[in-house]
Amino acid sequence: MFRLVAAILTLLVLAPAASAHASTVTPPPPEHRADPSLTTYVHRLGPYTIGSYETLLKSAVPKPPPVAGAIVAMDARLVDKAGHVIPQQVTMLHHLVFTNGGPDGKRGDPMCPQKSTRERFWGTSEELRPMTLPPGYGYPTDPADQWHAFVMVMHHRAGDRQFYVEYRMTVDTRPVIPVKPYWLSIVPCSPDPQWTVPGSGTKTQTRDRTFTIPAAGRIVAAGGHLHGGAQAIELSQPRCKDRTLVRNQPAYAPAGDPLYKVRPLLHEPDPKNISWWQSATGWPIKRGEQLKVTAAYDNMSPHTRVMGIEHVYVAPPLDPKAANGCASGPTDAQRLGAEFTAARMTPPTVTLTLARLDRNGIARATTKGTGTQRTVHGDFASVFVRDFTYGPQQLTVPRGATVRWHFADAQSHDVTLANGPEGFASPWLKAGDKYSHTFEKPGTYLLQCSLHSAQMSQVVKVTRARPRPRDEDPLRR
Numbered sequence: 001m002f003r004l005v006a007a008i009l010t011l012l013v014l015a016p017a018a019s020a021h022a023s024t025v026t027p028p029p030p031e032h033r034a035d036p037s038l039t040t041y042v043h044r045l046g047p048y049t050i051g052s053y054e055t056l057l058k059s060a061v062p063k064p065p066p067v068a069g070a071i072v073a074m075d076a077r078l079v080d081k082a083g084h085v086i087p088q089q090v091t092m093l094h095h096l097v098f099t100n101g102g103p104d105g106k107r108g109d110p111m112c113p114q115k116s117t118r119e120r121f122w123g124t125s126e127e128l129r130p131m132t133l134p135p136g137y138g139y140p141t142d143p144a145d146q147w148h149a150f151v152m153v154m155h156h157r158a159g160d161r162q163f164y165v166e167y168r169m170t171v172d173t174r175p176v177i178p179v180k181p182y183w184l185s186i187v188p189c190s191p192d193p194q195w196t197v198p199g200s201g202t203k204t205q206t207r208d209r210t211f212t213i214p215a216a217g218r219i220v221a222a223g224g225h226l227h228g229g230a231q232a233i234e235l236s237q238p239r240c241k242d243r244t245l246v247r248n249q250p251a252y253a254p255a256g257d258p259l260y261k262v263r264p265l266l267h268e269p270d271p272k273n274i275s276w277w278q279s280a281t282g283w284p285i286k287r288g289e290q291l292k293v294t295a296a297y298d299n300m301s302p303h304t305r306v307m308g309i310e311h312v313y314v315a316p317p318l319d320p321k322a323a324n325g326c327a328s329g330p331t332d333a334q335r336l337g338a339e340f341t342a343a344r345m346t347p348p349t350v351t352l353t354l355a356r357l358d359r360n361g362i363a364r365a366t367t368k369g370t371g372t373q374r375t376v377h378g379d380f381a382s383v384f385v386r387d388f389t390y391g392p393q394q395l396t397v398p399r400g401a402t403v404r405w406h407f408a409d410a411q412s413h414d415v416t417l418a419n420g421p422e423g424f425a426s427p428w429l430k431a432g433d434k435y436s437h438t439f440e441k442p443g444t445y446l447l448q449c450s451l452h453s454a455q456m457s458q459v460v461k462v463t464r465a466r467p468r469p470r471d472e473d474p475l476r477r
């Protein structure tokens with residue numbers, strides 16, 4: 001009898017671990033705006049452990065829904081073991097990208113034919129906007145589909161924390177009209193598709209890219225991904241005088257929101273919402289149609305590592321001739337915007353600092369440099385990035401000098417402006433990689449590694465002096 005009880009207890013104890021990858025089934029949550037008779041499958045990735053102030057990058061193999069059909073809505077959030085949602089100001093889901101290789105694993109992303117990227121069919125980030133589709137439409141899914149995910153999470157506190165990425169998929173097993181996803185990233189086909197807005201003192205900086213959509217169809221849903229400082233992202237149609245088809249509007253949290261009270265604040269918070277567009281009629285497009293994506297960012301102050309990605313879902317054409325000409329848009333278009341109060345529709349000014357860990361491992365905000373100091377009078381200086389430290393940690397150079405960072409750790413780092421006269425940021429770099437930046441504007445540049453911002457900082461002072469000749473750096477060549 002005791003053995004039987006022990007065996008049952010063991011099973012009960014083991015069951016939660018085993019069920020971490022199994023489906024929980026629920027009715028659709030309200031965010032999915034789906035037919036309440038449908039089924040939502042709730043899956044988890046993890047558990048993951050994230051360290052003090054860490055930025056965690058992980059690849060994962062999520063499971064698709066256990067039934068064949070079509071995904072009509074999907075979202076994700078971070079939860080603890082008991083399933084409670086972890087607030088963004090504690091541990092933040094910064095990026096999540098899902099790809100689908102299909103049952104044979106060979107389905108590629110049509111926007112990256114040169115690369116081995118699988119079909120990027122869904123992503124979310126700080127704004128946590130769910131994918132939703134008009135009623136009667138869905139993304140075809142098969143239990144044999146080979147999915148992958150890229151996860152990027154930021155921890156804003158000291159100490160380790162365990163979390164799961166919980167993703168919810170509402171599936172319709174009845175026949176629906178299938179949609180094809182297109183992932184239109186202004187910086188295409190990169191694992192870190194970012195650029196930096198320098199903050200040159202003009203109201204707006206725009207950046208765009210034009211894509212060719214291989215098949216005819218109707219755009220029935222479109223969402224956008226933007227970072228802090230964004231004013232809007234637009235999808236336009238060059239063939240029709242570049243008219244705007246979809247404008248996704250970011251909405252920022254009110255000033256008192258906990259997102260802006262994270263201390264130290266090590267990256268500019270993203271919009272809390274980016275509007276989503278959907279229409280059962282859709283915008284008709286031709287085979288080979290060009291679509292342009294334009295992201296607009298505030299350029300009064302720097303915004304580093306920004307992105308501009310349009311997520312477009314295209315259904316088959318109803319009438320092959322509908323895309324001829326430039327008829328007016330669908331009358332049933334819905335724009336799903338911010339659902340929180342006191343949303344700010346223009347990007348707020350955010351001041352970032354550096355951080356330094358105190359004796360107890362708590363990150364403290366600082367604007368001062370510390371550690372090794374070097375002054376260079378010539379027009380070139382080398383910096384080594386080694387053992388999670390910039391050397392020198394404090395550097396003074398004349399205006400117009402070029403600084404080259406030599407990366408020497410096996411782990412990726414970067415050099416990113418937190419605060420200063422002009423924004424710049426390197427890509428993620430590893431041992432043997434180099435990155436150069438020429439400082440044109442005098443002033444104090446607070447720099448950090450965006451992946452290890454609590455541990456790695458550097459202060460570069462740029463003087464008004466002209467560089468002196470013959471102050472040669474041996475590493476210049």
Ligand SMILES: [Cu+2]
Pocket residue numbers: 095125225226227306307
């Ligand atoms: Cu992003």
